[in-house]
Amino acid sequence: MTAPYSGRCACGQITLTIAGETLGTRQCWCRQCQKIAAGGPTHNAVFRSEDVEVQGVLATAAWTAASGNTLTFSFCPSCGTQVYGQSSARMHLKTxxxxxxxxxxxxxPQMVIWTADAPEWAVIDPALERFEGQPPNPAPAPKD
Ligand SMILES: [Zn+2]
Ligand SMILES: [Zn+2]
Incomplete structure (x- = not known):
């Protein structure tokens, strides 16, 4: 498949369309991801924010990351399906x-990130590029 992508939460209250191709895909083992993914990693595709259009009203929760940035997780308020995450340092991207x-x-997934936080039983594909923590940013913010 190529863009445009479509999507929906488990209950159908939230739908989305994604107009552009991904800038990169990751499997993330950070502790916050393990909490929202019931103990496993999350699987994510980074897109330009303007390419992601959501229909329906999302609920959000926010954390302060070790970097000091605020991470906001958007999810369906009815069924709890995680829709995307966003960092205050990278508002031009949606994960x-x-x-x-x-x-x-x-x-x-093209890479595995935050492997330092993975549990000892985690099975990580050796063919994928690995980062112990945060990887390089896939797309710098446009200069203004
Ligand atoms: Zn839902
Ligand atoms: Zn994570």
């Missing part, structure tokens, strides 16, 4: 959860 994108989307 969309694979699970909310309609199949067959053809996306798969």
């Amino acid at each position: 969309v959860r694979f699970g909310v994108i309609d199949e067959p989307h053809g996306l798969k």
Whole structure:
């Protein structure tokens, strides 16, 4: 599959369309992801914020990351499906959860990040590029 992508939460109250291609895909083992993914990693595709259009009203929760940036997680208030995450340092990007994108989307993780936080039983594909923590930013903010 290529763009545009479509998506929906488990209950259908939230739908989305993504007009552009991903800037990169990641499997993330950070502790916050393990909390929202029931103990496993999250799987995410980074898109330009302007390419992601959501229909329906999202609920949000925010954390302060070790970097001092605020991470905001948007999810369906009715069924709890995680839709995307966003960092206050990178508002031009939205990190969309694979699970909310309609199949067959053809996306798969290109790298594994925050491996330092992964539990000892985690099985990590040795073919994927690895980062112990945060990887380089896939797309710098446009200069103004
Ligand atoms: Zn829902
Ligand atoms: Zn994470």
